[in-house]
Amino acid sequence: MSSNMVQPQIPKLTKENYESWQIQMKALFGSQELWELVIDGYVEPTRVDEPTFEKIAKVELSKEAWEILGIFFKGVDRVKRVCLQTLGAEFEVAHMKYGETISDYFSRLLVIVNCLKSNGESIEDVRVVEKILRSLANKFEHVVVAIEESKDLKTLLIDELMGSLQVHKQHMEKNSSSVVIEQALESKLTLREEKPNGFRGGYTNSNRGKGHGRGTFRGRSAHGCGGNRNVQYFNCNKCGHYASDC
Incomplete structure (x- = not known):
């Protein structure tokens, strides 16, 4: 049986007819529902990688290959979800x-x-x-x-x-x-302010007044010096005055 389908005639492109050629080609591809390929391009199908192909290489029936691939990729998806x-x-x-x-x-x-x-x-x-x-x-x-x-x-x-x-x-x-440096300086200044004048370590003058150091006084009861005014001082050996006046 002869076919009544008419093969479309592809217009020839020359240097002078580009505008009309473009319109005719667009109409031609549009009539064949192929114009989207010109605009969007062609996406090449994903090829089956070698490890996946080996799983179905010896399978003769397409149904069996389909089931094997389904089990394999479902397992991969399950592992991925857990991960x-x-x-x-x-x-x-x-x-x-x-x-x-x-x-x-x-x-x-x-x-x-x-x-x-x-x-x-x-x-x-x-x-x-x-x-x-x-x-x-x-x-x-x-x-x-x-x-x-x-x-x-x-x-x-x-x-x-x-x-x-x-x-x-x-x-x-x-x-x-x-802040650390400032606190260290403040601590150093505080220690200096709390230290007494003339402090060189050891006992202060007030402490020596209670012991046997120089500048202290001692009573001379054996010589008749008694009471607050009859005190003989170690520095001058005299009585009747305060230590600050000696």
């Missing part, structure tokens, strides 16, 4: 450890994030930024408040956040060093 659950739990409980630097914490958390992405998890930067801010050490609490008030977390990049935190940390360390 995602484990990584998601690690991400949620992660927090900055005592003594851990900002860069080390960022690196540890981003390893988890990259594993989540490689297993098909869609995780946006804003989620990572918010996680980092709420899991930092307590000493960064006022820094977190400052960043949340001055930055738009939806557009804040992870690298930008790390840079901001490192700058704030440097200011914190600088201020802490200044």
